[in-house]
Amino acid sequence: MNKTPLRAAIALAACSFDLQAPAEGNVITLQVTPAGQFKPRDGREMKVPAWNIDAALATAVVQRFDAKKTPPVLDYEHQTLWKEENGQPAPAAGFFRSLEWRDGEGLFAQVELTARAKQYITDGEYRYFSPVFMFDPVTGDVLDIQMGALTNNPAIDGMQALSERAAATFQLSIDPPNEEPLVNPLLLAVLAALGLAETTTEEQAIAALTAHTTDLVSLRKQLGLDDTAACSAMVAACTGLKAKAATATDPSKSVPVAVVEELKGEIAALTARLGERDQQDLEGEISAALSDGRLHKSQEQWAHDLGKANRASLSAYLSTVKPIAALSGSQTGGEPPVKDEKTGLNADELAVCTAMGITAEAFKAAKEV
Numbered sequence: 206m207n208k209t210p211l212r213a214a215i216a217l218a219a220c221s222f223d224l225q226a227p228a229e230g231n232v233i234t235l236q237v238t239p240a241g242q243f244k245p246r247d248g249r250e251m252k253v254p255a256w257n258i259d260a261a262l263a264t265a266v267v268q269r270f271d272a273k274k275t276p277p278v279l280d281y282e283h284q285t286l287w288k289e290e291n292g293q294p295a296p297a298a299g300f301f302r303s304l305e306w307r308d309g310e311g312l313f314a315q316v317e318l319t320a321r322a323k324q325y326i327t328d329g330e331y332r333y334f335s336p337v338f339m340f341d342p343v344t345g346d347v348l349d350i351q352m353g354a355l356t357n358n359p360a361i362d363g364m365q366a367l368s369e370r371a372a373a374t375f376q377l378s379i380d381p382p383n384e385e386p387l388v389n390p391l392l393l394a395v396l397a398a399l400g401l402a403e404t405t406t407e408e409q410a411i412a413a414l415t416a417h418t419t420d421l422v423s424l425r426k427q428l429g430l431d432d433t434a435a436c437s438a439m440v441a442a443c444t445g446l447k448a449k450a451a452t453a454t455d456p457s458k459s460v461p462v463a464v465v466e467e468l469k470g471e472i473a474a475l476t477a478r479l480g481e482r483d484q485q486d487l488e489g490e491i492s493a494a495l496s497d498g499r500l501h502k503s504q505e506q507w508a509h510d511l512g513k514a515n516r517a518s519l520s521a522y523l524s525t526v527k528p529i530a531a532l533s534g535s536q537t538g539g540e541p542p543v544k545d546e547k548t549g550l551n552a553d554e555l556a557v558c559t560a561m562g563i564t565a566e567a568f569k570a571a572k573e574v
Contacts, residue, residue, distance in 0.1 A: 214252070214342040221333040221356060226326045231318045232302070233326070237336045238347060239311040253345035262346050263306035269349050270304045277301040279316050283335070283354040298322035298331075298355050314350070322355065331355040487512040490523065498529035501557060503571030529560045 222236040242255040258266070270277075277300070278285060284295040299318040306312055318326070325331045335356045339349040396405060399413050425434050428442040491508045494500040500508055500523075512519040544551045548565035550558070558568050 214340055215337065215351070221335040224326050224332055224334055224355070227318065227323065231299075231320070231323055233299070233316050233318055233323075235314045235316055235334045235353065236310070237304070237312045237314050237334075237350060237353070238338070240307075240309055242345070251345075252342055253340070255345055256340055256347060257345045258312060258347040260306055260308065262348075263304075263312050266312065266347060266349060267304045267306065270301070277350060277352045279318075279322070279334075279353045279355065281322075281331070281355050283337070283356070285352060285354075286337075296321075298325075301350070301353070304350065312347070312350075314353070316353075325355065332357055483516070487516065487519075490520065494523050494526075499523055499526045501529075501561065501571075503568075529557065 224235070225233070227233045238256070238258050241259065242257045244251065244255050278297050279299040279301065280295050281298055284293060287293070288295040297319060299316045299322050301314050302317050303315045304312060305315075322331075333356050334353055336353045337351045338347055339351060340347050392410075393403065395414070396403060396410060399410070399417055401410060401413055405413070421436075421439075422432065424439060425432060428434075428439060428446075430438055430442060487509070491500065491505060491512065494508065495502065495505060508519060511522075545555060548555065548569075550565050550568065554568060555565070558565055
């Protein structure tokens with residue numbers, strides 16, 4: 206970013222200094238500033254209490270001067286600043302060759318004059334030197350020497366207009382060698398917050414800030430927050446959404462509740478039908494065994510209980526037991542059977558007892574149940 210414009214301002218110093226004609230040659234020594242704090246002598250309103258320069262500041266000013274490829278110009282009556290408006294030429298009266306700091310006195314310049322400028326000074330036609338310098342608008346510290354002019358009216362009318370013209374002419378550009386650029390700390394913080402480099406231009410920074418503001422308005426709306434909600438509130442809302450998303454069920458791996466309930470109902474109905482069918486099969490198997498003599502009537506309940514508890518065991522038993530003819534039909538041809546006087550059982554019943562290995566008493570007890 207063109208950073209210096211945010212921390213620098215132009216001054217056309219009405220605190221001009223007397224000119225002394227060079228003793229020999231064309232090089233003249235000019236006092237550019239006094240030492241310490243100083244103000245314009247025309248009493249104009251300033252945005253700083255005073256301008257200021259000391260040895261440390263002067264060292265930086267000299268370094269900046271030495272780094273320039275084109276030496277600053279010395280002209281007449283600041284015509285360099287007026288030429289675009291009045292259309293008149295702006296001839297040079299000389300060029301700055303070097304700067305030096307003199308303790309207790311101020312900043313001085315060595316200027317090589319043109320022959321005409323030297324003659325003007327020698328003849329007393331020009332009596333004052335007026336510098337143009339850049340300064341920090343917060344502290345008033347002198348930052349850089351831009352140019353200077355020969356003048357006979359140090360307290361120039363329209364000085365403020367000249368200052369603005371100078372600012373436009375020099376674009377307040379400065380590139381100090383071997384030191385950090387003078388940048389407003391607040392601007393640096395804004396650039397960092399926007400993720401922009403320090404070399405970002407002012408126009409780019411404004412565009413990015415405008416876009417960022419628009420994004421924040423949209424983000425607040427999406428999060429259901431008030432238009433004035435702080436960034437901390439937006440962060441909290443985003444954190445909550447992230448936590449909710451982390452615990453949410455993946456739709457691709459889940460089944461709607463309605464589908465699950467429907468399946469549970471169908472499974473229950475199918476289970477009931479299978480149970481009914483199994484019961485029917487059990488009843489049929491027991492009935493068949495009673496009919497063909499594999500089971501006695503007294504064994505019916507036992508068969509039911511075993512079949513419900515372990516159907517496979519009942520089926521295995523019925524597959525191995527031999528049918529007893531006496532249990533499957535009548536051996537008397539339809540006539541009442543003759544009972545044994547001793548046991549009270551007829552021949553068929555006694556045959557069953559023998560086949561099953563039970564006593565007559567057990568048999569009669571089972572019949573009576």
